[in-house]
Amino acid sequence: MSDDAAAQSDGRYHRQQLIPWIGTGGQRSIGQAHVVVVGCGALGCAAADILARSGVGRLTLIDRDVVELSNVQRQTLFTERDARERRPKAEAARARIGEINSTIECRAWVDHLCAENALDYLGGATLLIDGLDNLRTRFLLNDVAVQQGVPYIYGGAVGTEGRVMPVLPGEACLRCIFPEPFAGAPQPTCDTAGVLMSTVLAVAARQAMLALQWISGNSQQVSRTLWSFDAASGRTAMASIGHARDAQCACCGRRTFEFLGASCEEQATVLCGRNAVQIVPAKGAAATIRCDPQLLQATLAPHGNFEVHGSRLVGTMREVTAVGGGRIDLTIFSDGRAIVGGTTDPIFARTLYDRFIGGC
Ligand SMILES: [Zn+2]
Known part of the structure; x- marks a missing residue:
């Protein structure tokens, strides 16, 4: 028995194959x-x-x-x-x-x-x-x-x-x-x-x-x-978005691929001699990053105690702790760079940054 026949005989995908634009041909393509x-x-x-x-x-x-x-x-x-x-x-x-x-x-x-x-x-x-x-x-x-x-x-x-x-x-x-x-x-x-x-x-x-x-x-x-x-x-x-393609788009128009050109190591670095990881936004993208410490303070207020110091936002997370329960301190700069204190795990730090600082 062919694969197609087997698929039809056991009826596993019968209900979705009844959708006219799927049928047995579409199901075969899905399977491939x-x-x-x-x-x-x-x-x-x-x-x-x-x-x-x-x-x-x-x-x-x-x-x-x-x-x-x-x-x-x-x-x-x-x-x-x-x-x-x-x-x-x-x-x-x-x-x-x-x-x-x-x-x-x-x-x-x-x-x-x-x-x-x-x-x-x-x-x-x-x-x-x-x-x-x-x-x-x-x-x-x-x-x-x-x-x-x-x-x-x-x-x-x-x-x-x-x-x-x-x-x-x-x-x-x-x-x-x-x-x-x-x-x-x-x-x-x-x-x-x-x-x-x-x-x-x-x-x-x-x-x-x-x-x-x-x-x-x-x-x-x-x-x-x-x-x-x-x-x-x-x-x-x-x-x-049918006619939304922009000839000047950095990605599909000019094909500069700034995010693909970034270095993974640059994004999260364990700071020498310190229990801290530095997060640096991807190259190229950094030019467009503007972190407003006041706005970010409001966003983070439910999750810790944060204060604005000049162009920096500094504070301690309330609900997130390091492995072992140690406290996590954050320092965030207006260009999007951040120091995550209390950990030497770059992936943990990177995840925390993405979760709480997100699109900043
Ligand atoms: Zn584009």
């Missing part, structure tokens, strides 16, 4: 696709769950973090046990997906995705799914997608608001729409503004829909829009 889900937080869990159940032949999951109890509220592939054991998210997600669909290949990488390893992890993918919690890595993904000609489905969810936008080969990219991502006020993150599971599921469902349209061979069906959604009111808005 390799989707990389970058970030196994709330969005990544939900999107990976949908894609695994839909029969995507190869799924690769990448995440640098471990499961905490506060993740279980919205990260659908994790349990209390995963949190107790502080299992790496990518591995816990892969284990769960193996139980959901044993017929697909699922790989997990526990690592911090950065410029120097991005092409190793993302090269050769059919499509990239954004399950990220920070802007910097999103724009790295955008660089990879444009340079490699791979579709990338951007998604974001904070509070009750979500956004989805496809970055398709030869069409508008994320920087056409957000040319200076780090200008202006600090962007809220899940850690500063909270997030509801309903928001996340709506966003991930939309991302997975666009992904399935593309990988099933229905690329023209993919809606060329920036979709925005408020889960509380149910309001949605769709802004066309």
Whole structure:
């Protein structure tokens, strides 16, 4: 029996094959696709769950973090046990997906995705799914997608608001729409503004829909829009991006790929002789970063005691501690540079920076 016949006879995908634009041909294409889900937080869990159940032949999951109890509220592939054991998210997600669909290949990488390893992890993918919690890595993904000609489905969810936008080969990219991502006020993150599971599921469902349209061979069906959604009111808005490609865009127009050109080491450095890590924003992108200490103080106020000193914001985190319970001190400069005191773990420091300073 051929694979197709086997798939039809067991009926596993029967309901979705009844959708006219999927059928057996679309299902075969889905089974041949390799989707990389970058970030196994709330969005990544939900999107990976949908894609695994839909029969995507190869799924690769990448995440640098471990499961905490506060993740279980919205990260659908994790349990209390995963949190107790502080299992790496990518591995816990892969284990769960193996139980959901044993017929697909699922790989997990526990690592911090950065410029120097991005092409190793993302090269050769059919499509990239954004399950990220920070802007910097999103724009790295955008660089990879444009340079490699791979579709990338951007998604974001904070509070009750979500956004989805496809970055398709030869069409508008994320920087056409957000040319200076780090200008202006600090962007809220899940850690500063909270997030509801309903928001996340709506966003991930939309991302997975666009992904399935593309990988099933229905690329023209993919809606060329920036979709925005408020889960509380149910309001949605769709802004066309069909003609939004900007010839002067730093990424797809001038093809400078600033985020892909950055050095991983420069971004997080253990400070010699000190129990501290320095975070330096990616090269190139630094030119557009402006951290307003007053605005950032307001954002961080619920999470610690912070004071503005000249062009710096300094303070101590209340809810986050180092391994062993030691206190974490932050010093943030107006150019986005930060010193994370109380740790010598660059990945911990980098994660803390992305979670709380986020889009700054
Ligand atoms: Zn662009």
